[in-house]
Amino acid sequence: MTLIQTRDLFRSTLSALYQEREIDDLFKRLIHHYFQWESVKIALEPDYLLTATEQEKINTSLPLLQAAVPFQYVVEKSHFYGLDLYVNSAVLIPRPETEELVAWILQEEINPLHLMDLGTGSGSIALALKSQRLSWKITAVDISSEALKVAQYNSDKHSLTVDFLQRDLLSLDTSGFEKQDILVSNPPYVLPSERKKMHANVLDNEPEVALFVPENDPLLFYRAILEKGKELLNPKGRIYFEINPLCCDALIELCHSFGYTDVVVKHDIFQKKRMLKMSLE
Numbered sequence: 001m002t003l004i005q006t007r008d009l010f011r012s013t014l015s016a017l018y019q020e021r022e023i024d025d026l027f028k029r030l031i032h033h034y035f036q037w038e039s040v041k042i043a044l045e046p047d048y049l050l051t052a053t054e055q056e057k058i059n060t061s062l063p064l065l066q067a068a069v070p071f072q073y074v075v076e077k078s079h080f081y082g083l084d085l086y087v088n089s090a091v092l093i094p095r096p097e098t099e100e101l102v103a104w105i106l107q108e109e110i111n112p113l114h115l116m117d118l119g120t121g122s123g124s125i126a127l128a129l130k131s132q133r134l135s136w137k138i139t140a141v142d143i144s145s146e147a148l149k150v151a152q153y154n155s156d157k158h159s160l161t162v163d164f165l166q167r168d169l170l171s172l173d174t175s176g177f178e179k180q181d182i183l184v185s186n187p188p189y190v191l192p193s194e195r196k197k198m199h200a201n202v203l204d205n206e207p208e209v210a211l212f213v214p215e216n217d218p219l220l221f222y223r224a225i226l227e228k229g230k231e232l233l234n235p236k237g238r239i240y241f242e243i244n245p246l247c248c249d250a251l252i253e254l255c256h257s258f259g260y261t262d263v264v265v266k267h268d269i270f271q272k273k274r275m276l277k278m279s280l281e
């Protein structure tokens, strides 16, 4: 098949799922990912005949896209804060909001320090911070051994040293850890009642354990971290959270009830209350 015929096959196969503009964009990203071709090649060489290997490579992705598998899982790659991270269905695809959380921490925190990332997934937050602050000693925990394999792979891939540990943050034994200056977490925070407004490709493909929190206890993970923070943090230590905007007010109240001070809310680029920072006295 020629390049333009292949693009048209994508258009006809995926038309029930995506707008034509989105399909063209997916196609361009795929040919760039597999062959490093710029999108202009489609306009300049529409009749380019794909080799059998090229055709096969691109055709294997089509049924996955048709089954609404997110692009990042199809190509097993996600770009996060300047790093190309390997991702698979064991980890959440890192989100742009979380890049904003990383940017905020980097803006606020300059000095060498000890930091712990709770619920690290692909290692996105921990590795992005390490890539920008090589002197920081970073530990990262997750309950999922499969996620930790992905995080360790990414750590090796980028030669960024982070201590990845399998722990349940809801029952974390803090006695074995050095005191930390910063805790950061983007824990599961989606309420089951929010399912109906979520895309099928998120619900069917991303790990439930990374997304959902019980409807009757939306602050479960935050409460555990605030509690453990009292044991883990140095005096004046800070906590940075990514949050569900729906729970912001209740969470601020919870932070105060644990005795944390200087609680600051930060909005994301969509003007949603998305991040929280606080200090231990």
Ligand SMILES: C[S@@+](CC[C@H](N)C(=O)[O-])C[C@H]1O[C@@H](n2cnc3c(N)ncnc32)[C@H](O)[C@@H]1O
Binding pocket: 091, 092, 093, 094, 095, 098, 118, 119, 120, 121, 122, 123, 124, 125, 141, 142, 143, 144, 147, 167, 168, 169, 170, 186, 187, 188, 189, 209, 210, 211
């Ligand atoms: C929303 S994802 C965040 C992943 C990554 N930090 C990011 O921002 O892209 C939440 C992560 O918390 C982990 N997790 C869920 N329950 C946990 C628990 N009880 N203890 C530790 N980690 C947990 C999940 O496996 C998942 O990797």
